[in-house]
Structure formats: structure tokens, C-alpha cells
Amino acid sequence: MIALENVSKRYSQSVALAPLSFAFRPQATTVLIGPSGCGKSTVLRLLAGLVFPDNGRVMVNDLQLSDANLADLRQQMGYVIQDGGLFPHLTARDNVTLLARYLRRDNEFITQRLTELSDWVRLPSALLDRYAQQLSGGQRQRVALMRALMLDPPLLLLDEPLGALDPITRYALQGELKSIFSQLKKTVVLVTHDLHEAAYFADQIVLMRDGHVIQTGAIDDFQKRPVAPFVSEFVTAQRGHVPLAN
Numbered sequence: 647m648i649a650l651e652n653v654s655k656r657y658s659q660s661v662a663l664a665p666l667s668f669a670f671r672p673q674a675t676t677v678l679i680g681p682s683g684c685g686k687s688t689v690l691r692l693l694a695g696l697v698f699p700d701n702g703r704v705m706v707n708d709l710q711l712s713d714a715n716l717a718d719l720r721q722q723m724g725y726v727i728q729d730g731g732l733f734p735h736l737t738a739r740d741n742v743t744l745l746a747r748y749l750r751r752d753n754e755f756i757t758q759r760l761t762e763l764s765d766w767v768r769l770p771s772a773l774l775d776r777y778a779q780q781l782s783g784g785q786r787q788r789v790a791l792m793r794a795l796m797l798d799p800p801l802l803l804l805d806e807p808l809g810a811l812d813p814i815t816r817y818a819l820q821g822e823l824k825s826i827f828s829q830l831k832k833t834v835v836l837v838t839h840d841l842h843e844a845a846y847f848a849d850q851i852v853l854m855r856d857g858h859v860i861q862t863g864a865i866d867d868f869q870k871r872p873v874a875p876f877v878s879e880f881v882t883a884q885r886g887h888v889p890l891a892n
């Protein structure tokens with residue numbers, strides 16, 4: 647079970663999360679969506695143990711996340727931070743394989759997995775020897791995804807993992823990722839600001855605002871049963887000003 651129990655978090659002056667309780671469905675995809683600054687990345691940082699809550703408990707695999715178990719629990723997680731977070735002084739290949747090599751996985755496994763992952767994310771293998779700053783934003787995101795998937799972790803925390811991709815690559819990767827999530831029965835927490843993407847991936851959508859959860863449900867619930875005017879505003883804004891003709 648992955649859950650936040652009465653978790654609150656402040657950064658100096660600002661409240662990032664109001665006391666918030668939420669249980670993430672195991673082996674399902676939960677999508678966090680909401681305006682910039684509403685606390686989406688903070689939820690992922692808490693689940694990954696990059697920050698600790700001021701109050702309340704973060705539960706991962708039924709254990710309260712703490713300094714004592716963080717290293718072990720982190721090995722159960724693949725985490726793509728917003729903007730990739732690759733190590734700039736390492737090549738793409740070394741970024742992807744760092745943890746596997748540290749854990750002394752055998753070379754054959756690592757090589758085979760690299761090939762499989764670069765196919766999945768459609769990254770030409772020639773790019774694997776480049777340093778992070780020699781890659782475009784979209785290429786960096788694909789390397790960050792490869793790194794998160796390398797050890798096939800049961801829990802995936804993905805912070806706007808497709809935001810920097812061009813539409814064609816993004817469309818292809820959405821399809822690849824969705825089949826990875828469902829075939830491999832991953833527990834996924836994915837952040838996006840795109841309601842279409844949320845609807846495509848989510849078993850459950852969580853709409854946040856100002857550190858609170860405003861509504862949870864399927865896309866239909868947001869469209870047909872909004873619990874607050876803000877929900878309708880959010881849905882309408884996502885339709886855009888110029889609907890494309892079919």
C-alpha cells in the first residue's frame with residue numbers, strides 16, 4: 647500500500663500540502679493534475695523520500711518511510727523528476743545503468759536491458775554516449791524514463807515525464823508506457839498538466855489545487871459531475887480556444 651496519511655508540508659513561508667490523506671491504488675495508475683504550484687511534485691517528492699512531511703506519515707509498501715528504510719524502499723521505485731534530473735557529468739548510458747552497476751547486476755543483463763529500453767522509448771542508441779547537456783529536452787526525458795525503468799521497479803513516480811516531447815514521439819511513448827504499466831502491473835503515480843493525457847493513463851484522476859485534493863474520479867466524473875466551479879473551469883480551459891475539426 648502506498649499512501650499519504652494526514653500529510654502536510656510547508657516550504658519556509660508557503661504551504662505546499664494542506665493535511666492530506668490519500669491511498670494510491672496498487673497496480674493501477676493514479677494521475678495527479680492541477681494548476682502549477684498546487685503541490686503535485688511535492689506529493690512525488692514525499693513518496694520518493696526526497697522531502698519528509700512536517701506532520702503525518704508517508705506509507706510505502708505498508709512501511710512508514712523513514713531514514714532507516716529509505717535506501718531499501720527507493721530500490722522499489724523508479725522516479726522521473728520534473729525536467730529529467732540526469733547527472734550532467736555522466737553519459738546517457740551511465741545515467742541509465744548507474745544503479746544497476748552499483749547493485750552489481752551482470753553486464754549481459756545491463757546490455758540487454760539498455761537495448762530493450764532504448765527501443766521502448768525510441769532513443770537512437772548513438773545518443774547513449776552523449777552527456778545530458780548534449781541532448782535535447784525530449785531526449786533527456788526519454789533517458790530519464792529509461793533510468794526509471796531499468797530495474798523494473800513495482801512503483802513508478804513520474805513527474806510530467808512526457809512534457810518536453812514533440813507530439814509524435816509523445817503519442818508513441820504514451821502508447822508504450824500505457825502497455826508497460828498495465829502488462830507489468832505497475833503501481834504508477836504520474837503527474838501531468840494535460841487532461842487528455844490524464845484521461846488516457848488514469849485508473850483514477852486526482853485534481854489538486856492549493857495543496858488540497860479537490861476531486862478524484864474518472865474523466866467522466868470531472869466532465870459530468872464536477873464538485874466545484876473550479877473543476878468545470880479547469881476542464882473548459884483544457885479544451886482550448888480553437889477546437890480542431892474532425
Ligand code: ADP
Pocket residue numbers: 657658660661662680681682683684685686687688689
Ligand atoms: P506543482 O508540482 O503542482 O507545480 P510543487 O509541488 O512543486 O507544485 O509546489 C507546491 C508549492 O510549494 C508551490 O507554491 C511552490 O512554489 C512551493 N515550493 C515547492 N518547492 C519549494 C522549495 N524548495 N522552496 C520553497 N517553496 C517551494
Ligand code: MG
Pocket residue numbers: 686687688728805
Ligand atoms: Mg511540478
